[in-house]
Amino acid sequence: MSAIEQQRLIVWTIAGSDSGGGAGIQADLLTMHDLGVHGCSVITANTAQNTLGVPAINAVSDEVLQSQLDALLDDLKPAAIKIGLLANAAQVRLVANFLRTLKAAGNRIPVVYDPVAVATSGAQLTEDSTGAAVLTDLLPLCDLITPNSVELAWLARTHVDSAETVLKAARSVRGNHETALLVTGGHLEIEPGTTSDLLCTGHGECASHDWLIGKRVDTRNAHGTGCTLSSAIAALLALGYPLKDACVVANAYVRRGLRLASSDHIGAGPGPVGHCGWPDALKDFPEVLLAGSERAKPFGTFSESGAANFAAEFAQPDSSRLGLYPVVDSVDWVEKLAEEGVRTLQLRIKYPRTDLREQIERAVAIGRRYDVRLFINDYWQLAIECGAYGVHLGQEDLQSADLKAIQAAGLKLGISTHGFFELLYAYQFRPSYLAIGAIYATSTKDMSGQLQGPQKLARMAALLPDYPLVAIGGINCERASVVAACGVGSIAVVTAITEAPDYREAVAQLQAVLESP
Ligand SMILES: Cc1ncc(COP(=O)(O)OP(=O)(O)O)c(N)n1
Ligand SMILES: Cc1ncsc1CCOP(=O)(O)O
Numbered sequence: 001m002s003a004i005e006q007q008r009l010i011v012w013t014i015a016g017s018d019s020g021g022g023a024g025i026q027a028d029l030l031t032m033h034d035l036g037v038h039g040c041s042v043i044t045a046n047t048a049q050n051t052l053g054v055p056a057i058n059a060v061s062d063e064v065l066q067s068q069l070d071a072l073l074d075d076l077k078p079a080a081i082k083i084g085l086l087a088n089a090a091q092v093r094l095v096a097n098f099l100r101t102l103k104a105a106g107n108r109i110p111v112v113y114d115p116v117a118v119a120t121s122g123a124q125l126t127e128d129s130t131g132a133a134v135l136t137d138l139l140p141l142c143d144l145i146t147p148n149s150v151e152l153a154w155l156a157r158t159h160v161d162s163a164e165t166v167l168k169a170a171r172s173v174r175g176n177h178e179t180a181l182l183v184t185g186g187h188l189e190i191e192p193g194t195t196s197d198l199l200c201t202g203h204g205e206c207a208s209h210d211w212l213i214g215k216r217v218d219t220r221n222a223h224g225t226g227c228t229l230s231s232a233i234a235a236l237l238a239l240g241y242p243l244k245d246a247c248v249v250a251n252a253y254v255r256r257g258l259r260l261a262s263s264d265h266i267g268a269g270p271g272p273v274g275h276c277g278w279p280d281a282l283k284d285f286p287e288v289l290l291a292g293s294e295r296a297k298p299f300g301t302f303s304e305s306g307a308a309n310f311a312a313e314f315a316q317p318d319s320s321r322l323g324l325y326p327v328v329d330s331v332d333w334v335e336k337l338a339e340e341g342v343r344t345l346q347l348r349i350k351y352p353r354t355d356l357r358e359q360i361e362r363a364v365a366i367g368r369r370y371d372v373r374l375f376i377n378d379y380w381q382l383a384i385e386c387g388a389y390g391v392h393l394g395q396e397d398l399q400s401a402d403l404k405a406i407q408a409a410g411l412k413l414g415i416s417t418h419g420f421f422e423l424l425y426a427y428q429f430r431p432s433y434l435a436i437g438a439i440y441a442t443s444t445k446d447m448s449g450q451l452q453g454p455q456k457l458a459r460m461a462a463l464l465p466d467y468p469l470v471a472i473g474g475i476n477c478e479r480a481s482v483v484a485a486c487g488v489g490s491i492a493v494v495t496a497i498t499e500a501p502d503y504r505e506a507v508a509q510l511q512a513v514l515e516s517p
């Protein structure tokens, strides 16, 4: 392969063919192509179907299924696997054996299983005994399974008709496995006018769940949404997106397809969801439900203690472009950079001494003198007491900090985010700015597993074009113009200034990049 050829990642779909072209293998390959990966197909059944129903399933034999898997493994190794319709328990066991062998050989390939059991038309697509085989053989080998509420009820052998019963059934299906579970909510309406997907992740003490709420798209063209969602997640996992990010981006991809294909007419029945490219509009993305908000009540996740500290809609800064934003660890640096005309600064003290309050007071006084937007990292109580311009908090601080007190004191609030899921989560607080990082590898802080890169940054920034956004992590004078072109109005740096041979020169260069039109 020459240096300019780029290897396209391969994603397999092990699923049924939909002769109507709306779901199954056909939807999967369209999705994978749309998201920039190469899709390979392993057909489990040649379903005869159109937009009105499914006259026949036509499962392939075990030999036919195995031969496709073996052929692909010889030459087209996957970066992720999506599994859809498995027509009977024997197919479940065959695919499970195949995955087990792959894993035993040391392959770490993400597997997403969409347990297709019942078509939107109501047609049963798999044999009854399949469910039990899924739970014992296949589920433990998957990273994520994505049932809709009907499929969840089928797997859990229970009735699912409310937030509470969805959560209970999801927990019973997951059992003690690490497999994450995303229950798609198209069939249930927990909050009027919306769809709610339940995402269960983590394991043991770290198990948690999130509700993803999206505006319901009024369309009958929803055929193939489950297949499209799961293959989009597989494609995104192959591309290196973390699971929660892959789930919210795939959710948006499907809702974009529903919105843009809503007026299509294909067949006499419900037509297929569209495959309409990367989701770049915030309106297609779900909102992440916050436990402290009133809205969480019908979902059973409302917590009185969370609500006591909860606030949203923080004071906006005087400009949505905060410009060059050095993050420094001493009052001396605050003063030197204020003297250079830097207008946004953060005091980030990770090893506090006994005179922490005094340091913050001095920094605040300098900030006032030079008209600097001075943010204090972590120490929100001292920031309030000393009258700082604002506070910068990490995701984990959002549970413990008293957001009501920060808001009541009129302080601005900046929140760190690392990817799409956290961006959507933090946006629910409507902070004064959202920071996105780490853009590049950095020696200042361990950010392994949280690197975004400029393409992802640009995709995130496109969702909030007018919102104050700050990029941070590994940014230096050479990289600053690429980062600024991603659509952020501010760049936060530590070492690009504190370790520069001439910090004045670094400030001037970085400011020039941010101020150029
Ligand atoms: C502008 C900006 N963005 C991100 C961070 C990181 O904050 P946090 O997640 O709280 O981590 P620590 O800085 O506390 O290690 C930041 N400080 N500033
Ligand atoms: C505090 C922080 N948060 C995310 S990356 C980072 C460090 C940025 O430092 P540098 O600009 O030296 O890479």
Ligand SMILES: [Mg+2]
Residues within 6 Å of the ligand: 377, 378, 392, 393, 394
């Ligand atoms: Mg912090």
